[in-house]
Amino acid sequence: MADISIKRAHQLPLEQARNAAQQIADRMVNEFDMSTQWQGDVLAFKRSGVSGTLALRENEAQVDVNLDFLFKAFSSTLEEKIARNMDKFFGTTA
Template identity: 30%
Template sequence: MATVEITREHSLGKEVAKERAQQMADKLAAKLGAECTWNEDELTFQRSGVDGSILVGADSVRVAVKLGMMLTPMAGMVKGEIEKALNRYLV
């Protein structure tokens, strides 16, 4: 099992960052069929072989994704896609 973790600073404020995290989650849900739920400032998502969370702070966002054994070889690609999404949504 592989874990991908990325922390990115932002200057959007917590509420705007949460809105952007929701937009990322909506896209993820549509693309991968993941189920997404909020608990306070943490959005968790899950689908077969993938568990993760997006923790939104006042000036940073932390994304953590655990990949199952079958998806572990794709960890580098997953990290790249997360970085692209963070660049797109947190600007």
């Protein structure tokens, strides 16, 4: 089970949703030194202590994040930041 799981509904065509997800990934790479890799319509991301996925569906985007023990103390702060980015790029709560 993910430590953080956030869904957002969107009305974007899949290609635009993928572009939005890539923008989020680019920010994660720059801000948190994460590696990212697309696997179909799922963007996997990873760094020491944090891993997860951003899955795109026709009308929904879902991010699931797994945190190591040391990062669990920051889970609420990370969740807020992820939610803001998901709102910015995808829209409202699914």
